[in-house]
Amino acid sequence: MTRLPQIGLLPDGKRLHLQDGPIDLVIEANGAEGDVRAAYQAAARRFTGLLDELCRELVELRRPAELARCTLKGVVARRMHAAVAPFAAEQFITPMAAVAGSVAEEILGAMLDAARLQRAYVNNGGDIALHLTGGAQFAIGLMDRPDRHGLMRTIDIEADDPARGIATSGRHGRSFSLGIADAVTVLARTASQADAAATIIANAVDLPGHPAIARCPAHDLQPDSDLGARLVTRDVGAIGASEVDEALRAGASRARQLLAAGLIEGAALRLLGETVEVGAKGIGTQALPALNGSAAERAMHV
Amino acid sequence: MTDATTAGGDKIRCDACPVMCYIKPGAAGACDRYANHDGELVRVDPHIVLERTVSHGGRLVPFQAGGDWDGKLVHEPSVFVTAIGAGTTYPDYKPAPFIVSSEIDGVDMVTVVTEGIFSYCGVKVKIDTDRYLGPETATVRAQGEAIGHVTTSEYGSQMLSLGGVHHLTGGSKKEGRVTCDALMDLSNCKPVELTIDGGATVVVQAGYPPIVNGVAEERMRVGCGSATIGMFAKQWHGKVDEVVVVDDHITGVLSEHQAGKLLDIPDTGIKMKGRRSTPGRYFQVADPGTGWGGTNISDPLSVLGPFNPKEARPGLTMLMVSTTGEHAAYYELDDALRPVEKPMPPDLRFSVERIQENCEPALCTVLFMGGAGGSLRAGVTDNPVRLTRSVKDALTRVTSGGAPVYVWPGGGITFMVDVTQMPAGAFGYVPTPALVAPIEFTLRLSDYAALGGHMDHVRPLASLRDNTELRPMPYIPGRQA
Numbered sequence: 064m065t066r067l068p069q070i071g072l073l074p075d076g077k078r079l080h081l082q083d084g085p086i087d088l089v090i091e092a093n094g095a096e097g098d099v100r101a102a103y104q105a106a107a108r109r110f111t112g113l114l115d116e117l118c119r120e121l122v123e124l125r126r127p128a129e130l131a132r133c134t135l136k137g138v139v140a141r142r143m144h145a146a147v148a149p150f151a152a153e154q155f156i157t158p159m160a161a162v163a164g165s166v167a168e169e170i171l172g173a174m175l176d177a178a179r180l181q182r183a184y185v186n187n188g189g190d191i192a193l194h195l196t197g198g199a200q201f202a203i204g205l206m207d208r209p210d211r212h213g214l215m216r217t218i219d220i221e222a223d224d225p226a227r228g229i230a231t232s233g234r235h236g237r238s239f240s241l242g243i244a245d246a247v248t249v250l251a252r253t254a255s256q257a258d259a260a261a262t263i264i265a266n267a268v269d270l271p272g273h274p275a276i277a278r279c280p281a282h283d284l285q286p287d288s289d290l291g292a293r294l295v296t297r298d299v300g301a302i303g304a305s306e307v308d309e310a311l312r313a314g315a316s317r318a319r320q321l322l323a324a325g326l327i328e329g330a331a332l333r334l335l336g337e338t339v340e341v342g343a344k345g346i347g348t349q350a351l352p353a354l355n356g357s358a359a360e361r362a363m364h365v
Numbered sequence: 366m367t368d369a370t371t372a373g374g375d376k377i378r379c380d381a382c383p384v385m386c387y388i389k390p391g392a393a394g395a396c397d398r399y400a401n402h403d404g405e406l407v408r409v410d411p412h413i414v415l416e417r418t419v420s421h422g423g424r425l426v427p428f429q430a431g432g433d434w435d436g437k438l439v440h441e442p443s444v445f446v447t448a449i450g451a452g453t454t455y456p457d458y459k460p461a462p463f464i465v466s467s468e469i470d471g472v473d474m475v476t477v478v479t480e481g482i483f484s485y486c487g488v489k490v491k492i493d494t495d496r497y498l499g500p501e502t503a504t505v506r507a508q509g510e511a512i513g514h515v516t517t518s519e520y521g522s523q524m525l526s527l528g529g530v531h532h533l534t535g536g537s538k539k540e541g542r543v544t545c546d547a548l549m550d551l552s553n554c555k556p557v558e559l560t561i562d563g564g565a566t567v568v569v570q571a572g573y574p575p576i577v578n579g580v581a582e583e584r585m586r587v588g589c590g591s592a593t594i595g596m597f598a599k600q601w602h603g604k605v606d607e608v609v610v611v612d613d614h615i616t617g618v619l620s621e622h623q624a625g626k627l628l629d630i631p632d633t634g635i636k637m638k639g640r641r642s643t644p645g646r647y648f649q650v651a652d653p654g655t656g657w658g659g660t661n662i663s664d665p666l667s668v669l670g671p672f673n674p675k676e677a678r679p680g681l682t683m684l685m686v687s688t689t690g691e692h693a694a695y696y697e698l699d700d701a702l703r704p705v706e707k708p709m710p711p712d713l714r715f716s717v718e719r720i721q722e723n724c725e726p727a728l729c730t731v732l733f734m735g736g737a738g739g740s741l742r743a744g745v746t747d748n749p750v751r752l753t754r755s756v757k758d759a760l761t762r763v764t765s766g767g768a769p770v771y772v773w774p775g776g777g778i779t780f781m782v783d784v785t786q787m788p789a790g791a792f793g794y795v796p797t798p799a800l801v802a803p804i805e806f807t808l809r810l811s812d813y814a815a816l817g818g819h820m821d822h823v824r825p826l827a828s829l830r831d832n833t834e835l836r837p838m839p840y841i842p843g844r845q846a
Binding site (some may be wrong): 083085086114116118121283284285286287300336 | 376381382383384385387388389392394395396468477508538539542
């Protein structure tokens with residue numbers, strides 16, 4: 064029996080939901096009715112078989128990326144490689160660090176090839192590819208922790224901003240982190256770049272050797288993890304306020320390097336209730352009204 | 366249906382998709398949808414259909430989101446849609462994420478499934494122990510932050526009241542965050558270490574014995590000292606001259622107690638310290654502590670004064686025992702009428718074991734308590750107060766994660782639920798901070814329409830079958846689904 068992805072509209076009748084194996088996409092397009100339909104059809108068409116395509120090269124995608132050479136064949140696999148290549152020279156990274164963003168980008172590309180859209184997004188579990196034209200904008204909610212509900216704040220992205228990709232990484236998400244950040248959200252020109260950079264920055268938010276941080280080899284948890292025997296963060300115990308600052312400073316310094324290299328547009332780093340922002344206008348300036356300050360507390364009494 | 370192959374060791378290999386993850390026991394695959402539960406591949410998606418027979422036989426409803434749906438679930442009244450993972454918004458101005466209708470026995474039922482954000486919420490913790498945990502009203506802390514207080518002692522148990530809006534949003538940011546984390550962990554049946562100002566450190570986990578100052582509690586006391594005398598007087602009659610049941614609350618003395626009098630047990634000349642309440646019942650024989658019977662004593666003779674030579678005689682026998690039977694000693698008076706410890710005769714040893722046997726296992730129990738007083742109700746109906754009235758009139762049944770709740774009389778919908786009855790991981794949080802808990806309102810469709818329900822959002826239960834976010838309840842021993 065041929066395995067087909069789950070394809071359906073969410074209960075609101077507006078957003079498209081595509082799911083296959085570990086890939087979960089929530090998609091929304093704005094435009095003329097016919098265009099939206101064409102875009103959704105194109106998304107579903109491109110999505111069908113995409114996971115199989117990736118899995119054919121899964122063994123190589125799980126190996127450390129080489130800077131100079133890419134022997135991968137699939138277009139998504141090659142995009143993943145391109146996104147992590149800038150980091151490959153100085154540290155361990157596999158193309159898997161950019162899988163979610165690269166898939167989101169691919170699907171959005173298929174939609175835009177098929178239809179004229181004012182605005183669209185493909186959200187792959189928090190790694191998001193954006194399309195914006197004219198006066199369109201997106202209000203993006205930043206999550207406090209990827210494993211829980213709740214928004215920390217919002218940022219607005221407008222058509223004339225360079226960012227078309229957003230990604231969040233941290234120790235609570237589906238993927239393992241080598242660092243201790245609760246969430247690192249990155250804006251970049253593409254979703255695949257944002258995905259790779261979020262991984263790199265989240266890994267840098269760290270207190271190496273700290274006794275209160277429990278780590279264990281990734282393959283003890285997931286036997287086929289691309290991280291192999293590398294120690295991934297399992298739990299963060301009691302750490303002091305100055306240590307939180309220290310870890311955030313380490314991450315922010317890495318983020319500033321990526322910003323200077325043009326690899327990201329901005330980042331918000333979150334650890335144990337503290338947040339640091341780097342670059343990009345907008346990040347951190349617009350708190351979500353319903354979840355901020357005393358007005359929110361008054362409103363929150365259900 | 367997806368199958369898994371055993372891939373050597375305890376890993377299984379999932380073949381639900383071409384990623385073909387190896388999954389270790391207790392872990393999930395890359396998708397977080399399939400997991401290895403005791404060597405079996407199970408679905409673990411965000412939305413839960415609770416199959417009530419799980420509690421009786423542990424049988425799981427196979428996941429059947431594919432095309433071979435046989436429709437059976439829809440007609441099984443035992444299937445219940447829980448709110449876990451339904452998602453919510455705050456404030457709740459939008460219709461609840463799932464308003465499900467299902468045809469059951471010809472009655473069109475509707476379940477309004479939402480996750481409520483409870484900033485007015487807390488947990489009531491009952492800790493079965495006679496050990497002294499701390500003074501009433503003392504502050505209870507987690508990670509050094511105040512998250513609640515010690516409240517009244519109940520029969521054989523110490524009650525804590527944790528959380529509430531004061532600690533969640535009234536104090537420092539850190540206090541709110543720590544309180545929220547502690548409430549969520551307690552509600553999700555995880556262990557939490559609590560320290561009580563001027564008292565003990567206790568590890569509390571719903572459904573498990575408390576660990577007081579590093580020692581796991583085993584049993585509740587059988588009763589207070591006086592009650593213990595009443596329960597066992599007949600069994601002691603003729604085997605020992607005097608029995609003292611040492612208890613922090615009421616220490617009982619057999620020869621003076623009403624139960625002893627009825628058996629014509631003669632006076633022994635015993636002299637108790639503490640304050641006599643009624644004959645054979647003494648308050649405050651010692652200070653509270655973690656020694657005998659919840660007192661601070663390690664030598665039980667310290668609660669006795671000298672025997673009165675008018676009634677006492679050399680060779681008089683005496684059993685001293687705590688209310689759990691955990692501590693016991695046997696004495697005989699010497700020629701100077703001083704009690705001297707002797708090996709305990711077998712039939713008295715038997716009575717001590719009988720006390721132990723009658724002590725129930727000590728547990729921590731956690732009741733989540735939240736109030737759905739305001740906007741949450743608007744997700745259910747456009748006239749919120751009618752939902753409240755409907756609940757009060759018993760037309761609407763309220764459940765939390767499928768578990769029965771007690772709705773506190775009075776205004777609003779304030780409910781309590783035993784967290785061990787709820788599915789695993791039922792609670793979440795928002796950074797307000799406040800807890801996210803599932804709540805379901807079940808009522809007849811006609812009643813739902815009458816109270817101003819969002820009829821245009823009602824979905825037939827069958828429509829949920831296409832929802833990819835559906836999972837059977839994993840069976841967890843010790844939990845009731």
